[in-house]
């Protein structure tokens with residue numbers, strides 16, 4: 001009976017000293033577990049005289065129950081305190097502003113190219129790609145440039161070999177198509193072009209062009225004007241006016257340059273977009289196309305011109321400088 005009392009008192013002291021639920025569990029194990037001090041006393045019961053056994057058993061059970069009750073009460077108290085501390089530590093202020101996730105956006109030239117694709121696809125034109133590293137033959141000879149013609153000087157470029165150059169114009173696609181297809185066809189391409197230029201606000205050594213052409217029966221300047229007009233108004237606004245003036249390109253006859261104007265752009269000044277014309281009969285005949293039956297138009301323009309007009313960008317070099325402060329303005 002003395003052992004019971006001593007152990008019970010020790011248990012109480014240990015309980016009193018515990019400050020966490022983990023320490024309480026340790027006390028529980030030491031005094032009330034199966035191998036624990038108090039409860040293990042029950043094993044001694046067999047060594048007692050039979051008449052003392054009930055009293056001893058009751059005493060041990062009472063001590064265990066009392067200690068367990070005290071422990072449970074403390075446990076509940078500590079647990080609540082620890083929970084409260086944990087919640088405090090992990091508190092989330094859901095009213096705090098969140099972190100803004102940085103999202104990318106398509107480059108403004110890509111956005112423009114996508115829009116151009118929509119417009120010409122909508123008119124039944126097929127999109128084709130054409131090589132940036134091009135043969136002299138496709139960039140010039142196939143387009144009716146006579147050998148050593150001065151028109152080639154305007155389009156000096158970077159030569160990789162004598163006959164291999166970085167294309168100066170997307171019109172180089174024409175020869176590839178004429179070789180492999182029979183009219184009627186409506187084709188367009190968009191891509192990078194290169195020229196050995198004195199670089200300034202409106203001229204880069206690297207820039208982009210759209211080139212569009214169609215061959216069918218009875219195609220004339222009216223089709224060219226209608227197509228270009230629709231394109232310009234869709235991309236730049238319905239108030240845009242178009243002006244055509246005679247110009248020379250070896251691969252068209254007649255040839256024109258064209259400009260757009262709107263009170264919204266530079267006080268209504270005429271701003272040149274590109275060149276156009278009816279495909280030169282020499283070219284069609286070279287590829288065995290019957291010019292009595294078929295004719296075609298072609299036009300090309302600089303992709304950069306579109307966002308320059310639309311957003312008032314004053315220097316085309318911004319497009320390829322990759323300055324995010326510039327590019328992030330065009331979120332599309």
Ligand code: FA5
Pocket residue numbers: 168169170171195197202203204205206207208209211249252272273274275276277298299300301302303304305316
């Ligand atoms: C051509 O390149 C002809 N291939 C266009 C054409 C196609 C005419 C079909 C007739 C039929 P040009 O050299 O003018 O033409 O260039 C056309 C447009 O490309 C220019 O109006 C301009 O918008 C753009 N461009 C030309 N050179 C540069 C450059 N260095 N930097 C930026 N844009 C340029």
